[in-house]
Amino acid sequence: MSPALKQLHEQALALDAADVLAPLRARFALPTASDGRTLTYLCGHSLGLMPLDARRLLNEELDDWSALGVDGHHRARRPWIEYAELLQDGLAQLAGCQREEVVAMNSLTVNLHLMMSSFYRPQGRRRLIVIESGAFSSDRHAVASQLAWHGLSAADSLIEIAPGTDADLIGKQSLLQLLQQRGGEVALVLWPGVQYRTGQAFDLAAIAAAAQAAGACCGFDLAHAMGNLPLALHDSGADFAVWCGYKYLNGGPGALAGAFVHARHAHSDLPRLAGWWGHDPATRFAMSPDFVAAPGAAGWQISNPPILSATPLLASLPLFSAAGSAALQAKTRSLGQLLLDGLATHCAQTLQVITPAARGCQLSLRVRAGREAGRAVFAALTAMGVIADWREPDIIRVAPVPLYNTHADVARLITALTQALPA
Ligand SMILES: *Cc1c(COP(=O)(O)O)cnc(C)c1O
Numbered sequence: 001m002s003p004a005l006k007q008l009h010e011q012a013l014a015l016d017a018a019d020v021l022a023p024l025r026a027r028f029a030l031p032t033a034s035d036g037r038t039l040t041y042l043c044g045h046s047l048g049l050m051p052l053d054a055r056r057l058l059n060e061e062l063d064d065w066s067a068l069g070v071d072g073h074h075r076a077r078r079p080w081i082e083y084a085e086l087l088q089d090g091l092a093q094l095a096g097c098q099r100e101e102v103v104a105m106n107s108l109t110v111n112l113h114l115m116m117s118s119f120y121r122p123q124g125r126r127r128l129i130v131i132e133s134g135a136f137s138s139d140r141h142a143v144a145s146q147l148a149w150h151g152l153s154a155a156d157s158l159i160e161i162a163p164g165t166d167a168d169l170i171g172k173q174s175l176l177q178l179l180q181q182r183g184g185e186v187a188l189v190l191w192p193g194v195q196y197r198t199g200q201a202f203d204l205a206a207i208a209a210a211a212q213a214a215g216a217c218c219g220f221d222l223a224h225a226m227g228n229l230p231l232a233l234h235d236s237g238a239d240f241a242v243w244c245g246y247k248y249l250n251g252g253p254g255a256l257a258g259a260f261v262h263a264r265h266a267h268s269d270l271p272r273l274a275g276w277w278g279h280d281p282a283t284r285f286a287m288s289p290d291f292v293a294a295p296g297a298a299g300w301q302i303s304n305p306p307i308l309s310a311t312p313l314l315a316s317l318p319l320f321s322a323a324g325s326a327a328l329q330a331k332t333r334s335l336g337q338l339l340l341d342g343l344a345t346h347c348a349q350t351l352q353v354i355t356p357a358a359r360g361c362q363l364s365l366r367v368r369a370g371r372e373a374g375r376a377v378f379a380a381l382t383a384m385g386v387i388a389d390w391r392e393p394d395i396i397r398v399a400p401v402p403l404y405n406t407h408a409d410v411a412r413l414i415t416a417l418t419q420a421l422p423a
Contacts, residue, residue: 004345021402021403027404030404041387078314083305090318097232100298101263103258108244116190121271130160136223175207194224194362197391204231208238220233225360227320239262243258250312251316252309259297267295279291280292332360335405346417351396374393
């Protein structure tokens with residue numbers, strides 16, 4: 001190992017020794033290679049690690065189910081009838097909003113559709129949906145199919161804002177300019193909190209304010225922002241937001257997702273796709289044919305929630321509040337800075353960091369030599385026990401996550417990169 005790399009490892013160990021959040025790593029299951037070595041896991045932006053408590057809590061649900069059967073709805077140690085409510089406080093804390101503004105339900109894209117069923121109401125010349133041109137495929141499909149649902153098409157009613165002079169990043173200005181020029185035609189702005197490919201974070205309050213000044217609704221896809229960056233959804237004034245439970249929230253594969261609906265819509269009579277679980281719980285079991293929406297975001301629920309997909313979140317969310325938002329952000333910065341410094345010293349010729357300063361945990365690294373070399377680098381990283389992920393055509397994404405990653409993980413990544421990269 002070169003003296004510079006040695007120094008990086010020593011610096012990492014010193015930072016870890018001073019890290020107040022270090023004990024939290026022991027609360028997670030760390031994936032291992034077939035030879036038993038702990039992998040360097042840097043993929044929390046895609047699938048968060050398993051909180052060890054998840055297994056115990058899931059076993060409790062299975063025990064209650066086996067012992068109680070249907071009675072578990074009322075008599076389980078965590079009665080299933082009210083299960084989604086157990087997640088409200090933790091989610092509201094991370095989303096920066098009131099308890100009544102959040103609900104745990106469904107999965108991300110489903111929630112996006114549900115929110116658009118209420119908040120995309122094209123009327124007259126106000127029918128455009130505005131997204132970013134690099135939107136996650138599922139979001140693009142959801143939006144295009146909503147347009148088709150209303151008899152419109154992406155060709156005439158979808159605006160996709162492309163990155164400007166910097167070929168990867170979207171300037172806030174492009175969106176604001178469009179809203180100034182064509183705001184009267186825009187029905188909905190749907191924007192990411194953090195762009196999934198580049199890791200770019202956006203000023204959500206500014207975007208929501210601009211959308212609303214133009215008379216449009218504003219929704220956020222927070223798949224890569226929830227549990228990653230501090231959020232203030234209520235104050236942002238956004239109409240709605242959606243997220244998944246399995247990325248930074250560590251809820252497990254396909255975990256229960258969530259949605260935010262601003263308090264000003266708590267008693268909305270907008271059309272919605274309704275089901276019995278969104279009915280006022282006080283009279284839900286009267287089974288009356290008339291739908292009376294529960295106030296707040298809970299009124300958008302459709303079905304009774306999948307308990308076994310919700311339980312791991314009960315293990316994960318308390319870890320966020322135990323850590324505290326300030327400490328989590330400080331560690332995110334510290335891990336990110338060490339990574340940037342290491343990349344600048346050791347990989348500047350071969351990798352380009354495309355993620356801007358406005359970011360959370362994720363850094364996206366472009367392999368300058370292109371796709372083929374990039375695939376080889378990525379395969380070499382994997383072979384060395386470093387778990388990152390690959391985005392076409394030439395991007396390696398890594399996310400050191402403050403709940404369970406260490407500065408030593410970052411140093412190991414840099415070392416592996418120096419060995420994997422073509423000289
Ligand atoms: C992860 C992610 C999804 C995945 O959607 P699911 O409905 O959870 O399968 C969708 N959109 C974005 C932006 C994502 O990051």
